[in-house]
Amino acid sequence: MRGPGVLEGYWNAPDATAQAVTPDGWLRTGDLVRVGPFGTVVFCGRRKQVLKSGGYSVYPLEVEAAIEEHPEVAEAAIVGVPDDKLGEVPAAAVRLVAGSTLDPLVLQAWAEERLAHYKAPRRIVVVDELPRTGTQKVQKDRLVELFT
Secondary structure, three states: OOOOOOOOOOOOOHHHHHHHEOOOOOEOOOEEEEEOHHHOEEEEEEHHHOEEEOOEEEOHHHHHHHHOOOOOEEEEEEEEEEEOOOEEEEEEEEEEOOOOOOOHHHHHHHHHHHOOOOOOOOEEEEOOOOOEOOOOOEOHHHHHHHHO
16 A cells, blocks of 8 residues: 555664565555455455465455355354464354354365365364454454364
8 A cells, every 4th residue: 555644664663664665655564455346445354364275375254254154153263273284274263143053063064065175164163252352353363272
C-alpha cells in the first residue's frame, strides 16, 4: 500500500523501515488480497498465517469459511500443526451450534468432500469456546496446543 497517509518509515529504526517499506515507498502490510468482481478488493488473509502443507499454500480463512457452512458449526478456527511428512497440516477447532452432537469424524468427512485434499483438516476438535484476546481475535497459538 502506498499513499500520503501511509507511514514512510519507523523513527530511528532503519532496519525495521527497510523490512516494512520498499525503496519506492510501498508498505509491506502482509495482507493477502485478490481483485474480485467489479474491481472489488477481497481480503484473503495474512501472509504469516498461510500454512504450507506438502508444498501447497493453505489459507485458513478459506478453510474456516468452508467448515462454517456446515449447519451444525457455529464457528471454526484453522491452525497448522506439525507433520513429519508434509511439514504441517491444517487442524480445526470448532464450536458447534447449541444442542449439536456432531461427531468430529463426520465433520472431517464432510469437509473432505468440499475442499482440496491438502486443505481439509486432518484433525478436528470440538471446543466450548474459541480462546480470544481482549480485542476478540482468536488466539490461534493456544489452539495449536490442543493438537500437540
